[in-house]
Amino acid sequence: MTEAAATTTASGAQPEYTSDEMMSIAAARALENGTRCFVGIGLPSTAANVARRTHAPDLVLVYESGTLGSKPDVLPSSIGDGVLAETADAVIGVPEVFNYWLQPGRIDVGFLGAAQLDKFGNINTTVIGDDYADPKVRLPGAGGAPEIAASCREVVVVVRQSARSFVDKVDFVTSVGHGSGRGDRERLGLPGAGPTLVITDLGVLRPDPETAELVLTQLHPGVEVEDVRAATGWNLQISPELARTDAPTAAELSTLRTLKEASR
Amino acid sequence: MADIVSLADGVGELVRDGDVVALEGFTHLIPHAAGQEIIRQGRTDLSLVRMTPDIVYDQLIGAGCARKLIFSWGGNPGVGSLHRFRDAVQHAWPVPLEIEEHSHAGMANRYVAGASGLPFAVLRGYRGTDLPEHTATIKWITCPFTGEELAAVPALNPDVSIIHAQRADRAGNVQMWGLVGVQKEAVLAAGRSLVTVEEVVDELDPVAGQVVLPHWAVTAVAEVPRGAHPSYAQGYYERDNAYYEYWDSVGRDRDTFRTWVRDEVLAGRSTAEAGDREGVR
Numbered sequence: 001m002t003e004a005a006a007t008t009t010a011s012g013a014q015p016e017y018t019s020d021e022m023m024s025i026a027a028a029r030a031l032e033n034g035t036r037c038f039v040g041i042g043l044p045s046t047a048a049n050v051a052r053r054t055h056a057p058d059l060v061l062v063y064e065s066g067t068l069g070s071k072p073d074v075l076p077s078s079i080g081d082g083v084l085a086e087t088a089d090a091v092i093g094v095p096e097v098f099n100y101w102l103q104p105g106r107i108d109v110g111f112l113g114a115a116q117l118d119k120f121g122n123i124n125t126t127v128i129g130d131d132y133a134d135p136k137v138r139l140p141g142a143g144g145a146p147e148i149a150a151s152c153r154e155v156v157v158v159v160r161q162s163a164r165s166f167v168d169k170v171d172f173v174t175s176v177g178h179g180s181g182r183g184d185r186e187r188l189g190l191p192g193a194g195p196t197l198v199i200t201d202l203g204v205l206r207p208d209p210e211t212a213e214l215v216l217t218q219l220h221p222g223v224e225v226e227d228v229r230a231a232t233g234w235n236l237q238i239s240p241e242l243a244r245t246d247a248p249t250a251a252e253l254s255t256l257r258t259l260k261e262a263s264r
Numbered sequence: 265m266a267d268i269v270s271l272a273d274g275v276g277e278l279v280r281d282g283d284v285v286a287l288e289g290f291t292h293l294i295p296h297a298a299g300q301e302i303i304r305q306g307r308t309d310l311s312l313v314r315m316t317p318d319i320v321y322d323q324l325i326g327a328g329c330a331r332k333l334i335f336s337w338g339g340n341p342g343v344g345s346l347h348r349f350r351d352a353v354q355h356a357w358p359v360p361l362e363i364e365e366h367s368h369a370g371m372a373n374r375y376v377a378g379a380s381g382l383p384f385a386v387l388r389g390y391r392g393t394d395l396p397e398h399t400a401t402i403k404w405i406t407c408p409f410t411g412e413e414l415a416a417v418p419a420l421n422p423d424v425s426i427i428h429a430q431r432a433d434r435a436g437n438v439q440m441w442g443l444v445g446v447q448k449e450a451v452l453a454a455g456r457s458l459v460t461v462e463e464v465v466d467e468l469d470p471v472a473g474q475v476v477l478p479h480w481a482v483t484a485v486a487e488v489p490r491g492a493h494p495s496y497a498q499g500y501y502e503r504d505n506a507y508y509e510y511w512d513s514v515g516r517d518r519d520t521f522r523t524w525v526r527d528e529v530l531a532g533r534s535t536a537e538a539g540d541r542e543g544v545r
């Protein structure tokens with residue numbers, strides 16, 4: 001689905017927006033004020049900064065480059081932008097980020113993206129294809145994600161949804177979601193709860209309480225169940241309490257656009 | 265006392281064919297000028313170590329300097345893929361590239377073990393992922409006190425580590441601030457070290473959040489203004505985001521890349537100079 005195709009043309013006072021904007025705003029809403037949030041670059045960083053400028057002014061942003069409590073006034077283009085360090089409560093070395101702050105469970109929410117995601121919320125950012133030694137596509141790799149996914153109290157994934165990226169089983173488990181089903185995280189000894197929300201440009205998925213399989217719980221405005229099914233590589237289950245996402249408010253949109261504009 | 269040397273002499277004396285070489289700098293203070301000097305001097309068969317092999321290693325890999333890469337995230341930050349890295353892994357161009365792949369937490373702890381003089385580090389990591397199946401340097405160890413099973417990763421002890429810092433004094437004491445990544449650990453873990461700096465000064469005025477490496481912990485210091493470009497040096501210059509976009513177009517194509525090496529590296533110009541020229545982007 002292209003951005004243009006998803007542009008809502010609802011009548012009345014409803015502002016127009018793209019599916020990417022809806023995704024960023026839905027993700028921003030998922031972050032409660034005061035949450036300590038480990039932020040990946042790209043979509044998660046955009047959403048976290050929108051949240052901090054709307055309903056969650058006390059959101060604590062932690063970036064793996066070594067900043068605690070960054071308060072950037074523009075969207076950083078990399079996790080190490082100077083603005084993240086200059087506006088932080090504390091700047092620390094990278095070993096300290098992982099050993100003192102992430103590993104002991106001091107971070108509430110790990111906010112991650114994904115190249116490939118499966119029905120149990122496992123994330124692949126390593127290789128596409130069955131053969132690690134001879135991959136179809138070599139992706140960047142793990143970065144901080146495996147331990148973020150393991151040790152944050154919960155994980156929120158923000159990712160554009162397509163049948164290619166939403167697969168039955170990831171080609172490579174870079175970061176563990178719910179493994180092969182409910183109970184796997186406990187068996188593996190992973191301290192955090194794993195992915196509790198997957199927010200896409202089409203809607204929101206949550207793990208089933210029994211099986212931990214991702215089910216569609218929310219549709220963004222203008223999107224139908226069949227659109228989401230077509231963009232999912234497994235037989236997607238739909239929650240009986242399927243809800244509709246509220247359209248972005250004018251204030252949310254203007255916050256997002258102002259941030260993006262300032263970042264050019 | 266660390267020797268104050270030229271960049272060419274520092275790389276010439278400290279980096280040898282076949283070495284395990286770490287260039288560190290986590291998005292900030294990346295020693296780009298030193299990386300290009302390694303290309304210029306035609307070093308080969310290197311095992312390159314770096315948490316985030318971004319543009320600096322895309323250049324070294326594309327130029328055929330490396331036989332192995334030990335890393336945790338290989339991308340062009342904020343832009344996308346590293347095309348030379350991908351070409352090497354997917355098509356063995358220009359030479360085959362062996363990879364040893366970790367997570368950031370694993371790599372950081374490997375440097376900490378190296379700097380600490382320990383044989384390995386433990387962490388609560390990798391559990392349930394496919395990384396241990398493909399990376400021989402991830403193993404499991406049982407805590408002798410609690411019985412918890414933890415990941416063990418061996419120390420990294422590069423033959424030589426190279427970092428970039430803001431300043432050094434004439435004795436070779438090195439001062440850096442802002443995001444300091446794993447640079448201290450990389451230097452202390454290494455057999456030899458080269459620090460490029462924005463400037464060599466008479467006196468190091470204290471700066472908030474500074475890390476100081478004493479002169480007796482550093483082998484050599486070279487003054488290389490703008491030596492971190494296109495990354496940045498806090499207090500000196502900003503990140504050149506346009507260059508990261510520009511690199512995507514250079515790295516995408518083998519011939520374009522070869523032309524870039526010939527014109528921008530072998531001809532003796534540094535990235536810093538190239539980035540300053542009108543129209544390069």
